[in-house]
Amino acid sequence: MKVGYIGVGNMGGPMCRNLIKKSNHAVTVFDLNPAAVKTCTDLGATAGKSIADVTRDADVVMTSLPMPKDVEAVTLGDNGILANIAKGKTYIDLSTNAPSMVKKIGAAMAAKGIAMLDAPVSGGTVGAENATIAIMVGGDRKAFDDALPVLQSFSANVIHMGPLGTGTVAKLCNNMMAFCNAAAASEAMMLGVTAGLDPAKLVQVIASSSGNSSIFKAFSERALSGKFSPPSFALNLAHKDLHLAMELADELDVPLPLGSATHNLQRMARKMGMGNNDSSTILNVYEKTLGKTVKP
Ligand code: NAD
Numbered sequence: 092m093k094v095g096y097i098g099v100g101n102m103g104g105p106m107c108r109n110l111i112k113k114s115n116h117a118v119t120v121f122d123l124n125p126a127a128v129k130t131c132t133d134l135g136a137t138a139g140k141s142i143a144d145v146t147r148d149a150d151v152v153m154t155s156l157p158m159p160k161d162v163e164a165v166t167l168g169d170n171g172i173l174a175n176i177a178k179g180k181t182y183i184d185l186s187t188n189a190p191s192m193v194k195k196i197g198a199a200m201a202a203k204g205i206a207m208l209d210a211p212v213s214g215g216t217v218g219a220e221n222a223t224i225a226i227m228v229g230g231d232r233k234a235f236d237d238a239l240p241v242l243q244s245f246s247a248n249v250i251h252m253g254p255l256g257t258g259t260v261a262k263l264c265n266n267m268m269a270f271c272n273a274a275a276a277s278e279a280m281m282l283g284v285t286a287g288l289d290p291a292k293l294v295q296v297i298a299s300s301s302g303n304s305s306i307f308k309a310f311s312e313r314a315l316s317g318k319f320s321p322p323s324f325a326l327n328l329a330h331k332d333l334h335l336a337m338e339l340a341d342e343l344d345v346p347l348p349l350g351s352a353t354h355n356l357q358r359m360a361r362k363m364g365m366g367n368n369d370s371s372t373i374l375n376v377y378e379k380t381l382g383k384t385v386k387p
Contacts, residue, residue: 092116094241095145095152096136097165097172098186099127101323102212103155105219106185109245111136113222116241119145146175151241155185158331159192166196178204181234183242185226187211187266187328189335190256193229197255206234209255210242211262215309216323223247227265229258263336267350269306270333274353274373276302276310280385281377290385291315313371317386322369329370330357 094116096107104127111118111134120131121139132138139145142165146152152172156162162184166172172182173196182200184193188209197207207230214224225248228235235251242249252258279302283293294311297303313319333354340347356373363379365372378384 092150092241093148094118095139095149096120096131096155097142097145097153098122098155098161099131100124100155100157101216101325102219103185104130105216106155106212106224106245107131107136108134109219109222110241114241114244116244119149121145141170142172143170143175146172147177149176149180151181151183151238152176153183153185157186157328159186159189159335162186162188162196163192167199173199173203173205176200176203176205181206181208181238183208183210183238185210185212187262187332187335188259190259190263190339193256193259197230206231207255208234208238209258211258212246213262213265217309219245225250227252227258227261229253229260230255260339263332263339266329266332267336267347267353269304270329270357270370271349271353272304272306273310273371274356276307276314277356277374277377280311280314280374281381284383284385285381290387310371310374313369314374314385317384319365319368319372319375322367324370325366326357326360326368326370326372327366330354330361330366333357 096118099107099120099122108131118136119139120128120136121142122128128138154162154165182205193209200207209229210226212224212226218224222245224246226242226246228251252261284290336350337354360373360376365375
């Protein structure tokens, strides 16, 4: 199978490299950042010159891009995927996108005889490296079944959620919960440290107690290192995800008091100039407020 892959950053990069290493598919890669492309061509992928170039001959085209507007530009923009993909082929979006944007792009693809799957992923860069990420997929069942071998080459947990858009909704629910957890972890760490606890011992206790979670593991490693840059998952992207969850909640009239408080906390961190840090940088809002750090 010929695979076109667009966007090989923190998440798309390791997923694409596993696809190259663990399958026989011919992979052509495009990214605005040539250094990111090189990490894939070093493993045998071909560098595409443009979106059109990676799309034209591909059986499957995948994107892993930052914002819904980026996915819109790459798919529906001038000389984008829609303009170049052949009838009967499949487009898979691995980004965390807006459900409304997924449906807009899906309708445009369907009008040209292209199947679209929304397939956002979870598990962070470590999960992407180890091919243990979850992929939650929305879209036609047959298109899903046909795409499954490609998706399984970089994920051990591929789950079909239902029609187009349902993968994205599942992703927004998961991330809202994860970010609320990280906010609670910030408060717990600052409370404990302010009361005089050794932060490493507090982390050790929580890691084997009821407050533990996979997000706490990633969060506490950052907190104890005191290093929030470069990001593994940028705060700006986490803020985008929570914005999309809040937008969906508004549309459906579902109250999200915890999600909303956490979204405001992320916004405070962004306004303090930390948008390009790792998403765990919300801890710095508490640290700056209290004038003390978790890392001694
Ligand atoms: P990133 O910024 O590290 O990577 C995005 C890549 O897209 C970059 O290499 C950038 O150069 C490229 N790009 C942007 N616009 C482009 C365009 N027009 N044409 C070609 N390439 C373009 O972001 P990331 O962390 O890899 O996130 C990608 C998506 O995955 C986002 O939607 C994010 O929310 C989601 N996600 C990220 C993580 C994580 O832990 N980082 C986890 C799950 C989901």
